[in-house]
Amino acid sequence: MQTYLRGRDFITEQEWTMDELETVLDVAFELKRQRSMGIPHPVLRDKVLAMLFFFTSTRTRVSFEAGMAQLGGHAQFIDSETTQISHGDTAKEIGEIVGRYCDGIAIRQCDWDFGNKYIREVAEASRVPVLNMQCDVYHPFQILADWMTIVEKFGRDLRGKTINVSWAYASSYQKPISVPQSLILLMTRLGMNVRLTHPPEYKLMPDILGQAEENARRSRGSFEILHDFDEGFKGADIVYPKSWGALLTTTDNAESAAIGRKYTDWITDSHRMSLAQEHAVYMHCLPADRNIEVTDEVIEGPQSIVYDEAENRLHMQKAVMALTMN
Ligand code: CP
Numbered sequence: 001m002q003t004y005l006r007g008r009d010f011i012t013e014q015e016w017t018m019d020e021l022e023t024v025l026d027v028a029f030e031l032k033r034q035r036s037m038g039i040p041h042p043v044l045r046d047k048v049l050a051m052l053f054f055f056t057s058t059r060t061r062v063s064f065e066a067g068m069a070q071l072g073g074h075a076q077f078i079d080s081e082t083t084q085i086s087h088g089d090t091a092k093e094i095g096e097i098v099g100r101y102c103d104g105i106a107i108r109q110c111d112w113d114f115g116n117k118y119i120r121e122v123a124e125a126s127r128v129p130v131l132n133m134q135c136d137v138y139h140p141f142q143i144l145a146d147w148m149t150i151v152e153k154f155g156r157d158l159r160g161k162t163i164n165v166s167w168a169y170a171s172s173y174q175k176p177i178s179v180p181q182s183l184i185l186l187m188t189r190l191g192m193n194v195r196l197t198h199p200p201e202y203k204l205m206p207d208i209l210g211q212a213e214e215n216a217r218r219s220r221g222s223f224e225i226l227h228d229f230d231e232g233f234k235g236a237d238i239v240y241p242k243s244w245g246a247l248l249t250t251t252d253n254a255e256s257a258a259i260g261r262k263y264t265d266w267i268t269d270s271h272r273m274s275l276a277q278e279h280a281v282y283m284h285c286l287p288a289d290r291n292i293e294v295t296d297e298v299i300e301g302p303q304s305i306v307y308d309e310a311e312n313r314l315h316m317q318k319a320v321m322a323l324t325m326n
Pocket of ligand 1: 056057058059061134142285287
């Protein structure tokens with residue numbers, strides 16, 4: 001167990017050791033247990049988290065804000081459009097200034113080829129921890145919550161379990177690639193058999209794929225890439241089919257949407273679920289395009305664990321804040 005995490009940034013889970021991540025998981029389970037019994041845990045009394053959003057959110061915003069209140073502190077919602085950020089406050093200024101007012105800075109900035117760089121620039125200038133609430137490359141808090149949920153269903157030793165991280169069709173908007181990228185990075189460190197399934201145009205960043213391969217080699221798990229939707233489901237213990245944009249093929253939204261329309265049959269339905277193990281669970285970070293990306297029957301069905309997954313955002317985020325901002 002590594003408990004000295006005070007002051008640390010959390011920008012990608014890949015930069016934290018497994019010992020450190022296991023500590024976060026332990027603390028999250030402890031906080032979840034305490035909350036279930038009504039035991040107060042104000043370990044961040046009088047601390048303030050600045051939450052800076054450049055992109056919409058439901059779960060992230062609500063769970064961080066609730067989490068800070070439950071830890072005895074306060075969270076400020078800051079919208080880039082209604083502050084001077086939209087008129088030119090620089091990343092350095094945000095790090096320096098907000099870091100002097102607050103005890104942590106959480107940022108969601110998903111703009112392609114910009115978000116992660118922006119968050120790192122703020123972190124460079126900040127004297128307090130910077131937390132990544134999702135960027136163009138990573139969604140680390142989502143993936144911590146996914147891990148906690150999988151552990152609740154399958155136990156802590158996940159070696160040999162098969163997870164299918166798959167693309168699925170959606171029509172609402174070109175979603176970031178950060179969820180599948182963070183998923184393959186963490187799941188390959190747990191000794192799991194990780195499948196990444198997508199049409200050829202929906203590839204992920206080569207550097208991330210290389211890290212996932214190396215993670216799998218070190219953990220004695222496996223990592224493979226498939227291009228057949230049904231094949232990805234076969235025999236899997238965990239299926240995580242969600243949409244993302246063809247960002248490495250084109251950054252033109254209209255062109256990306258047109259590519260997607262070739263694959264409208266990549267929808268998770270009861271037939272696809274029947275290809276997985278009988279005990280398989282269905283996961284999605286939400287929001288999902290219902291009856292386009294996944295049928296109501298599956299997402300509301302007995303194999304779906306999406307609500308537990310959303311709940312665990314709260315507990316994992318509280319754990320990271322309690323460990324880094326105290
Ligand atoms: N899963 C997730 O990050 O949800 P929000 O976009 O609603 O925050």
